[in-house]
Amino acid sequence: MCGIVGYVGKSPVIPILVDGLSKLEYRGYDSAGVAYIEKGKVLIQKNKGRLENLENVLKDMDIKSTVGIGHTRWATHGKPSELNAHPHSNNSGSIAVIHNGIIENYMKLKEWLEQENGSVFLSETDTEVIAHLVDYYYHGDLMDAVYKAVDKMRGAYAIGVICSEEPDKMVAVRKDSPLIVGLGTDGNLIASDIPALLKYTRDVYMIENDEVILLKADYVQIFDALGNEIKREPFKVTWDVESAEKEGFEHFTIKEIFEQPKGIRETFSRRYSDGVLDIEGLNLTEEYLRGIDRINIVACGTAYHAGLIGKKLIEDIVGIPVDIDIASEYRYRCPFVNEKVLFIAVSQSGETIDTLKSMREAKRKGARVLSICNVVGSSVARDSDDVFYTWAGPEIGVASTKAYTTQLTAFYLLAIKMGMLLGVVDDKRFAELMDDLAKVPEQIQQILENEGMIQKLAYEEHMNEHIFFIGRERDLDTAFEASLKLKEISYINTFAVAAGELKHGTIALVEDNTMVFAIATQKHLYEKMMSNIKEVKARGAHVVAVVMEDGEGADNGDLRKVVDHVITIPRNNAFLIPILSIIPFQLFAYYVSVARGNDVDKPRNLAKSVTVE
Numbered sequence: 001m002c003g004i005v006g007y008v009g010k011s012p013v014i015p016i017l018v019d020g021l022s023k024l025e026y027r028g029y030d031s032a033g034v035a036y037i038e039k040g041k042v043l044i045q046k047n048k049g050r051l052e053n054l055e056n057v058l059k060d061m062d063i064k065s066t067v068g069i070g071h072t073r074w075a076t077h078g079k080p081s082e083l084n085a086h087p088h089s090n091n092s093g094s095i096a097v098i099h100n101g102i103i104e105n106y107m108k109l110k111e112w113l114e115q116e117n118g119s120v121f122l123s124e125t126d127t128e129v130i131a132h133l134v135d136y137y138y139h140g141d142l143m144d145a146v147y148k149a150v151d152k153m154r155g156a157y158a159i160g161v162i163c164s165e166e167p168d169k170m171v172a173v174r175k176d177s178p179l180i181v182g183l184g185t186d187g188n189l190i191a192s193d194i195p196a197l198l199k200y201t202r203d204v205y206m207i208e209n210d211e212v213i214l215l216k217a218d219y220v221q222i223f224d225a226l227g228n229e230i231k232r233e234p235f236k237v238t239w240d241v242e243s244a245e246k247e248g249f250e251h252f253t254i255k256e257i258f259e260q261p262k263g264i265r266e267t268f269s270r271r272y273s274d275g276v277l278d279i280e281g282l283n284l285t286e287e288y289l290r291g292i293d294r295i296n297i298v299a300c301g302t303a304y305h306a307g308l309i310g311k312k313l314i315e316d317i318v319g320i321p322v323d324i325d326i327a328s329e330y331r332y333r334c335p336f337v338n339e340k341v342l343f344i345a346v347s348q349s350g351e352t353i354d355t356l357k358s359m360r361e362a363k364r365k366g367a368r369v370l371s372i373c374n375v376v377g378s379s380v381a382r383d384s385d386d387v388f389y390t391w392a393g394p395e396i397g398v399a400s401t402k403a404y405t406t407q408l409t410a411f412y413l414l415a416i417k418m419g420m421l422l423g424v425v426d427d428k429r430f431a432e433l434m435d436d437l438a439k440v441p442e443q444i445q446q447i448l449e450n451e452g453m454i455q456k457l458a459y460e461e462h463m464n465e466h467i468f469f470i471g472r473e474r475d476l477d478t479a480f481e482a483s484l485k486l487k488e489i490s491y492i493n494t495f496a497v498a499a500g501e502l503k504h505g506t507i508a509l510v511e512d513n514t515m516v517f518a519i520a521t522q523k524h525l526y527e528k529m530m531s532n533i534k535e536v537k538a539r540g541a542h543v544v545a546v547v548m549e550d551g552e553g554a555d556n557g558d559l560r561k562v563v564d565h566v567i568t569i570p571r572n573n574a575f576l577i578p579i580l581s582i583i584p585f586q587l588f589a590y591y592v593s594v595a596r597g598n599d600v601d602k603p604r605n606l607a608k609s610v611t612v613e
Helices: 013-027 051-058 106-116 127-137 142-152 252-258 260-269 286-290 301-317 353-364 402-422 427-449 451-461 474-490 499-504 523-537 557-562 577-595
Strands: 003-009 031-038 041-048 067-073 095-103 155-163 170-175 180-183 187-191 203-206 211-215 220-223 294-299 322-326 341-347 368-373 386-389 466-471 493-498 515-519 542-548 565-569
Touching (some): 003 013, 003 095, 003 155, 013 031, 013 051, 041 095, 095 127, 127 155, 142 155, 142 170, 142 211, 252 577, 260 427, 286 402, 294 301, 301 322, 368 402, 386 402, 427 451, 466 474, 466 523, 523 542, 542 557, 565 577
Parallel strands (some): 294 322, 294 341, 368 386, 542 565
Antiparallel strands (some): 031 067, 155 170, 180 203
16 A cells, blocks of 8 residues: 655656655555665665655755655554655665565564574564565575565565665566556656656556566566566556646545546446447356356445445346455455356455455356456456456545446446346347436536535534434445545544434434434335434434435425435436435535545545555
8 A cells, every 4th residue: 555666767766756656645645765876875765744745855955866766655564654664775775675565474584584684673664674685685686686585575565676786777576566667768667556657658567466577777677486587568558647637626536526427428438339338348148147146246445335236236137146245354254156156356446455365266266257447457457357447537536436436337337238148138228227327427417516515514514523324225335435435534433324223223322413414315215214314303413315306305395394404416217326326425525524624635544555455
């Protein structure tokens, strides 16, 4: 969950490192640092806190170096501090290392190095062990030392290493943590993610597990775990760097909320034309689908909430039973997986380590793996048999918004495609379902244009420390995501509960002025939700109802008499309501966070891409 960047070339390295780190700060912002080679020495500068603290120090330094590495940290081993900040070095200061991931056996390695090598450790981190381990094996050949070091390491890592005795090169390695290589015109780069490189190149290598990279100013070589060179065509990045910039919005989060109509339209229109649904990268057949017993959906966080709705879409439209698991729990419950299971992995970044580990376990047991992912060429995508790319574009804000709604769009299209293959969705129903989806971008735009009421409500309630979300069936899944969005960026103690479960314990927490969002978009559950709303109102709750326009909600006199506020969303079919109903909650979470003075894009203790277990 840290960000790494490195450069070997002919241009001054510090501006390149700082610019790259600024594009990766969403991955970690507890501290930042750089290491560079100048006048035969490895020099390190690192500072606690945001990148700007490091940048303010570096701008007053006259650094001519053209080789260096940089890091922005999300703390795992050791609290945020300058000592624990990366890069880390060996005792002589000749070797410096940056690292994203976790070295699981670092304590044993640390004890061994202290005894065998006399290493003295200054930090609490696992990363410092790597620098000392490379130093132990270094005898004039940095590549050889790195190979021997990683052979002893167990865990997940993307690392970059420089050495003062070989000042014209950098060595990098990847295992289970994201790493890419950029091919520049006057030098070559490494980074955790594409935005860090786009200013300098569009040609990148996607690095696979256990690959070792040698970078010099004028060439890059990729080697496998045995030292054999690998030839690979670079991947051409086609999207613009501007799409990863704020473009006049105050924060990435609100920009990305407003980009959702475009993202859904792209995800939809790239697959549907002239009445034909053609999902590139999806090679499912009728024969295969008739041969499976069930589907497993596995994901984390927001992607898991998308999976909850995806489960209902597939079961309702296709008729195949679906299990859903949190990825961090999946591997430890002895799942029943074989060749008759279709495994669906959902990940915005395509680098979520728990999801990756789960899908590899399922694949090992014979399951076919289909992924829903936003990042082309990511680890999840490369390890899948089928890939359904969402077209959300770069998502920088830690609290996922447009990735979520495009994942729901992908599940909707996937369910329809599977239903067509099995003959349970006929031509008439197909046309109706696709027409309904075509309305969604404009309907989201309508909600966004009426943000004023939600903004006002957020400012009125921004100091409320207890907010509940209740719903039933699909609305409950939306409640889970709405609650997560609010707690992520506002730090309010909020949670979601099934409305029917209130009386089984949770209603004990409801008291005067407790804020309750009641999501009631489903006609067949409307009366039940009315009863639940009255239960919390009777105990003093301040209730905001989210309903569909026409009938169930906005024009219903009974509801208006009971609740304090009503938020309406445009009418559509029940399958698509979760895409619409989440939008007011994204806006509410954003404006509450702004009103509380929080750093919306970089909430405390969180990072965008979770690459450690």
